[in-house]
Amino acid sequence: MAELKTQHELTAAETADLRADVQQQPAHDVIARATIKNGVLAASEDPQAAVRLNRTFSVELPTGKVSNQKHSGRCWLFSTLNTIRHQFAAKYHVKDFELSQSYLFFWDKVERANIFYDRILRTADQPVDSREVAAILNNPGGDGGQWAMGASLVQKYGVVPVSAMPESFNTNDTTGFAATFNLKLRKDALVLRDLVADQASEEQIAATRAQALKEVYRMAAYSFGEPPTTFDLEYKDDNQQYHRDAGLTPQGFFEKYFDVDLDDYVVISNSPDKAFNQRYRLESQENIVGGQQITFLNLPLAELKRAAIAQLKDGETVWFGNDVLQQMSRERGFLDSQLYKTADLFGIDLSLTKAQRLALGEAEVSHAMTFTGVNVVDDEPTRWKVENSWGEKNGDKGYFVMTDEWFSDFVYEVVVNKRYLTADQQAVLATTPTELPAWDSLA
Numbered sequence: 529m530a531e532l533k534t535q536h537e538l539t540a541a542e543t544a545d546l547r548a549d550v551q552q553q554p555a556h557d558v559i560a561r562a563t564i565k566n567g568v569l570a571a572s573e574d575p576q577a578a579v580r581l582n583r584t585f586s587v588e589l590p591t592g593k594v595s596n597q598k599h600s601g602r603c604w605l606f607s608t609l610n611t612i613r614h615q616f617a618a619k620y621h622v623k624d625f626e627l628s629q630s631y632l633f634f635w636d637k638v639e640r641a642n643i644f645y646d647r648i649l650r651t652a653d654q655p656v657d658s659r660e661v662a663a664i665l666n667n668p669g670g671d672g673g674q675w676a677m678g679a680s681l682v683q684k685y686g687v688v689p690v691s692a693m694p695e696s697f698n699t700n701d702t703t704g705f706a707a708t709f710n711l712k713l714r715k716d717a718l719v720l721r722d723l724v725a726d727q728a729s730e731e732q733i734a735a736t737r738a739q740a741l742k743e744v745y746r747m748a749a750y751s752f753g754e755p756p757t758t759f760d761l762e763y764k765d766d767n768q769q770y771h772r773d774a775g776l777t778p779q780g781f782f783e784k785y786f787d788v789d790l791d792d793y794v795v796i797s798n799s800p801d802k803a804f805n806q807r808y809r810l811e812s813q814e815n816i817v818g819g820q821q822i823t824f825l826n827l828p829l830a831e832l833k834r835a836a837i838a839q840l841k842d843g844e845t846v847w848f849g850n851d852v853l854q855q856m857s858r859e860r861g862f863l864d865s866q867l868y869k870t871a872d873l874f875g876i877d878l879s880l881t882k883a884q885r886l887a888l889g890e891a892e893v894s895h896a897m898t899f900t901g902v903n904v905v906d907d908e909p910t911r912w913k914v915e916n917s918w919g920e921k922n923g924d925k926g927y928f929v930m931t932d933e934w935f936s937d938f939v940y941e942v943v944v945n946k947r948y949l950t951a952d953q954q955a956v957l958a959t960t961p962t963e964l965p966a967w968d969s970l971a
Contacts, residue, residue, distance in 0.1 A: 578860075
């Protein structure tokens with residue numbers, strides 16, 4: 529077999545051929561004018577998307593106003609708290625009740641720093657440019673997260689209403705804090721690694737780590753405000769009846785008012801680049817030492833839809849992880865795999881399977897939202913109602929609508945109660961999960 533030529537310089541004849549090829553394309557001048565004038569997405573948008581995405585659902589849960597994460601990456605926290613607050617709203621008849629995302633965000637930063645120091649010390653004998661250390665140092669204080677991270681925070685710290693710890697400038701726009709926090713953690717990593725390299729005593733390392741954590745807490749307190757240890761719950765229900773419960777702790781509030789055991793929920797994933805009917809763990813993204821493990825029960829796509837529909841029919845919303853920037857209209861609130869026909873516009877083949885997208889880095893779990901409804905025809909879903917956390921100016925007062933094809937293509941995780949799994953699937957939950965690297969496609 530001849531050796532593959534890996535360098536090729538374009539010749540004048542080849543560039544002339546490229547020009548000639550464009551001129552030979554049908555209606556090339558019309559397509560170019562439309563694309564140059566309007567942009568790739570507008571020129572390729574399918575007008576039939578509005579027909580496919582009509583907002584009628586056979587199963588639709590009553591929910592109130594959407595929340596707004598603004599300029600932050602806290603979607604996973606918003607979606608976690610949305611699923612919890614919906615249960616409170618239904619039980620106590622408070623349609624627009626909202627829990628404080630700032631409260632859990634504060635503790636996530638402190639816990640995330642603490643577990644980061646563990647990882648830095650564990651890998652101190654590795655080169656700083658090793659793949660594992662590089663992954664640990666890559667955006668160590670970022671906003672993003674997984675469902676289990678939110679569940680762990682709730683289980684350890686409880687919850688408070690938004691009135692007890694409102695949003696601040698730095699939670700609404702995390703840019704400045706995130707950059708400073710990343711710098712802080714990376715500097716701490718250097719200090720701790722140097723101490724290990726210099727064979728410092730355990731006492732010195734522990735003291736340095738403790739001081740670093742105090743500084744992280746100070747940063748969070750100055751930026752977000754300190755979280756309350758007690759508060760008074762006050763609200764009016766939908767019948768305008770006033771309620772007050774004084775002196776609650778965040779943990780006591782959760783235990784008293786929320787009938788949910790977060791240990792009963794499981795993340796089921798559809799990651800076809802991995803074997804199905806197996807468990808996987810992503811330790812590298814866990815945020816609390818001793819908290820819930822980030823695990824996935826990887827199943828065929830139909831099982832995610834079946835379980836999500838069953839939970840919705842029983843009146844409970846569903847957290848799900850997805851790749852929201854794919855085939856999405858933010859303004860109209862549309863999620864449709866055929867929304868922009870860019871392949872047709874350019875006359876090229878852009879088709880990839882879900883497994884291929886994951887393997888090539890074309891796909892990622894970039895966002896978390898909440899299913900609040902589904903349209904089922906002849907036992908098959910056709911479209912889904914989605915509660916987003918981008919405020920009321922997007923979509924229909926903040927609610928999006930998704931085709932079932934978009935679910936198939938770009939939804940990777942749903943969180944459901946274990947009771948919606950089959951007996952065989954529940955048996956897999958007892959198996960030891962396979963550890964995934966920090967650079968896995970589900971990270």
